[in-house]
Amino acid sequence: MNQEVTLGGLTLKNPVLTASGTFGYGLEYDSFFDVAELGGICTKGLSLAPRHGNPPERICETPAGMLNAIGLANVGVEYFCEHKLPTLRERGVTVVANIFASSVEDFVKITERLERSPGVAAIELNVSCPNVSQGGIEFGRDPALCAQVTAACKAVTQLPIWVKMSPEAGDIVAVAKACEEAGADAVTAINTIRGMSIDPSTGRVRLANRTGGLSGPALRPIALRIVWDLVGALRIPVIGIGGVFSAEDALQFLLAGASAVQVGTASFSDPTAASKVRQGIAAYCAAHQLTVSELIGRGRPDSRR
Amino acid sequence: MSHPDLTPLAPRRQITANLARRDSMGPAYHVLTFDVPEGVDARPGQFTMVRGAEWGDAPLLPRPMSYLSGGRRPSILIKVVGDGTTRMARAVPGEPFHLLGPLGNTWPEVTEGKRPVLVAGGVGVAPLLYLARSLAPHGVRPIALYGGRSERDLPMHEELAEVCDLHVTTEDGSRGERGRVTQLLPDLLSGDVEVFTCGPDRMMAAVAALCAPREVRCIASLETPMACGYGVCLGCPVKRAEGGYLYACMDGPCIDAASIDWGDGAAAGGAA
The missing domain is CATH 3.40.50.80 (Nucleotide-binding domain of ferredoxin-NADP reductase (FNR) module)
Known part of the structure; x- marks a missing residue:
C-alpha cells in the first residue's frame, strides 16, 4: 500500500522521520541500515556558529525515559552545509535541517545559508529547547515571538518551514495557530519536557545543567494528547513525536491525525528502531488494505473516512 | 572543539547474542560471556553497548561495557551499580542480548622499548x-x-x-x-x-x-x-x-x- 505522505508542498516517501538530536547528521546510522529508506531525517540542531554544549553530566536515565541537557552542541550550519550535506544528498536522504538561534536575526541568517544549499527538503525551527539559557524555550512559549520567527524565516526561503512546539507553552494551541498564521507549513509536537533527577547516594542533582529534557516512552501519552488537540485546531499538518519506539506507537499518532512521526530516543535503545517502525507501518497498511494517507486521522470520531 | 567526525565510519553492528555463561565473583562482579558464532573483531580498549533483548522499556538504554575478550566468545566484566547491571547480574545462559559494537578506539601500541x-x-x-x-x-x-x-x-x-x-x-x-x-x-x-x-x-x-x-x-x-x-x-x-x-x-x-x-x-x- 502507498506509504507516501504530503506535508504542505513536500511529499515524503513514508511517514517516518528521525528526531533532531537523536540521529546526528544521519550518516552515523549508515552501518545499521540505509537511511535513505526513511521519510526523512531531522538533523542535530544547527546554530550559526559551532557550539561546545553543556558540561557533564549531560544525560541520565529515568523511568521509561531519559533526561538530556546537551546544550545544542553542534558543528554549525556552515560546516554542516560544506561537509555533511553533500554526502546526504548523494545518498538520496531527505534532509530536514533543524535550526536553533537566540535571536530572530540569527534564525534568518541560518535559514538564508540553508536556502542556498541544495539538498535541504525543509527547515524545522527549534523554538523549544529547554537546555539553553537564551533563545530556547522562551521563544516557544510566546505566540507573538514564534510568529515573528516563523514569518522572518519564511520571508527568506522557498523551503517549507516546520515549527517544533514546546509542551511547556501555556497555551500550545495558541502558539501553533500563531505559527500557522505566520506561514508555517507544519508544526512538530512535541519537544522534551523539563525534568530533574537527584542521586540520593551523593545528595547531588544528576545533571550539571540541573534540569534536562525528558524524552522516551514516558512522554508518549502527553505527546499524543497534544497532537490530538493540535490536529483539531490547525489546518496545517502536524508531525507527531514523543516516545515512538514501535510501529504501534507510531500508529497511535497517525490515527490521531499526525501526518508523519519522528522517532527519537528509540534510536539509542536500538539503532534500527526507525527502520523497524517504517516496516511495521507498512505491514499494518498491507494487513488493513489502507494507504498511509487513509490512515491519518482515522482514529478521530469526527473524521472517519 | 571536537565533534566526533564520522568519516570514515567504523564497522559497527548490532547483533543479538545469547548469554553463554555468567561467572559470578560475589554479588557485585560478574563476567558475562556471549555466543557469537560469526565472531566480533573487538580489540583491547574497545567497548560494546549491551542491552537485554527482552528488557522492554526498562532499563531503556544500553550500557557501555569494555570488552574483556572478543572473538566467538566475547565477554564483559560488570559491576552491579544500577538497574541495568542488576538485570545483567541475574541473566541466565540462553538469555538474548543486543550487543552493539565494536565501538571506540583501542589502547595505543606500546612504544618500542617501554x-x-x-x-x-x-x-x-x-x-x-x-x-x-x-x-x-x-x-x-x-x-x-x-x-x-x-x-x-x-x-x-x-x-x-x-x-x-x-x-x-x-x-x-x-x-x-x-x-x-x-x-x-x-x-x-x-x-x-x-x-x-x-x-x-x-x-x-x-x-x-x-x-x-x-x-x-x-x-x-x-x-x-x-x-x-x-x-x-x-x-x-x-x-x-x-x-x-x-x-x-x-x-x-x-x-x-x-x-x-x-x-x-x-x-x-x-x-x-
Missing part, C-alpha cells in the same frame, strides 16, 4: 586484563597495580597475575598493601615505562597527575554515561585540556591523559 605499567581500579581491570592478555604472546609482561576498597573489589586479580607482575592495594588492608593504588606508582615511573589506566575518575586523575611532571606517557580508558556509543547523543563529554570537550565514545575511550582537563578529578563526569 614496559607497560597498568593501573587498575575495581571493575576498570577489564580492558587492562584484555590488553595484558594480548601482549603476552609478544613476550611483553606488564607491571600491574590493582586497587580496591577491599579484597572483594578486586575481581579477576588471579587472572591478572597470570599475565602481569601484580601489586595489589586495598583501602582496608584486607589484601596486599593498605592504602590506594597510586601510592605504589611513583617508584615505578621512569623513562622506561608507559602507563595504561582504567578505574574511577579520581584514581585516574591522580595517576595522570603523577605521570605528567615525570613526562611519562599515560593513557586513560574513560568511563562515562552515554546513550548511544557512536557520537550521536553527545552525552559523554570529557573536558579537554585545551578547552571544549572530547567525547569518550568517538575520541576514546582510550585517551592520552595529558589531553584531558582532570579538574577536581571529575573530568569524565564526576562519579568516582
Whole structure:
C-alpha cells in the first residue's frame, strides 16, 4: 500500500522521520541500515556558529525515559552545509535541517545559508529547547515571538518551514495557530519536557545543567494528547513525536491525525528502531488494505473516512 | 572543539547474542560471556553497548561495557551499580542480548622499548586484563597495580597475575598493601615505562597527575554515561585540556591523559 505522505508542498516517501538530536547528521546510522529508506531525517540542531554544549553530566536515565541537557552542541550550519550535506544528498536522504538561534536575526541568517544549499527538503525551527539559557524555550512559549520567527524565516526561503512546539507553552494551541498564521507549513509536537533527577547516594542533582529534557516512552501519552488537540485546531499538518519506539506507537499518532512521526530516543535503545517502525507501518497498511494517507486521522470520531 | 567526525565510519553492528555463561565473583562482579558464532573483531580498549533483548522499556538504554575478550566468545566484566547491571547480574545462559559494537578506539601500541605499567581500579581491570592478555604472546609482561576498597573489589586479580607482575592495594588492608593504588606508582615511573589506566575518575586523575611532571606517557580508558556509543547523543563529554570537550565514545575511550582537563578529578563526569 502507498506509504507516501504530503506535508504542505513536500511529499515524503513514508511517514517516518528521525528526531533532531537523536540521529546526528544521519550518516552515523549508515552501518545499521540505509537511511535513505526513511521519510526523512531531522538533523542535530544547527546554530550559526559551532557550539561546545553543556558540561557533564549531560544525560541520565529515568523511568521509561531519559533526561538530556546537551546544550545544542553542534558543528554549525556552515560546516554542516560544506561537509555533511553533500554526502546526504548523494545518498538520496531527505534532509530536514533543524535550526536553533537566540535571536530572530540569527534564525534568518541560518535559514538564508540553508536556502542556498541544495539538498535541504525543509527547515524545522527549534523554538523549544529547554537546555539553553537564551533563545530556547522562551521563544516557544510566546505566540507573538514564534510568529515573528516563523514569518522572518519564511520571508527568506522557498523551503517549507516546520515549527517544533514546546509542551511547556501555556497555551500550545495558541502558539501553533500563531505559527500557522505566520506561514508555517507544519508544526512538530512535541519537544522534551523539563525534568530533574537527584542521586540520593551523593545528595547531588544528576545533571550539571540541573534540569534536562525528558524524552522516551514516558512522554508518549502527553505527546499524543497534544497532537490530538493540535490536529483539531490547525489546518496545517502536524508531525507527531514523543516516545515512538514501535510501529504501534507510531500508529497511535497517525490515527490521531499526525501526518508523519519522528522517532527519537528509540534510536539509542536500538539503532534500527526507525527502520523497524517504517516496516511495521507498512505491514499494518498491507494487513488493513489502507494507504498511509487513509490512515491519518482515522482514529478521530469526527473524521472517519 | 571536537565533534566526533564520522568519516570514515567504523564497522559497527548490532547483533543479538545469547548469554553463554555468567561467572559470578560475589554479588557485585560478574563476567558475562556471549555466543557469537560469526565472531566480533573487538580489540583491547574497545567497548560494546549491551542491552537485554527482552528488557522492554526498562532499563531503556544500553550500557557501555569494555570488552574483556572478543572473538566467538566475547565477554564483559560488570559491576552491579544500577538497574541495568542488576538485570545483567541475574541473566541466565540462553538469555538474548543486543550487543552493539565494536565501538571506540583501542589502547595505543606500546612504544618500542617501554614496559607497560597498568593501573587498575575495581571493575576498570577489564580492558587492562584484555590488553595484558594480548601482549603476552609478544613476550611483553606488564607491571600491574590493582586497587580496591577491599579484597572483594578486586575481581579477576588471579587472572591478572597470570599475565602481569601484580601489586595489589586495598583501602582496608584486607589484601596486599593498605592504602590506594597510586601510592605504589611513583617508584615505578621512569623513562622506561608507559602507563595504561582504567578505574574511577579520581584514581585516574591522580595517576595522570603523577605521570605528567615525570613526562611519562599515560593513557586513560574513560568511563562515562552515554546513550548511544557512536557520537550521536553527545552525552559523554570529557573536558579537554585545551578547552571544549572530547567525547569518550568517538575520541576514546582510550585517551592520552595529558589531553584531558582532570579538574577536581571529575573530568569524565564526576562519579568516582
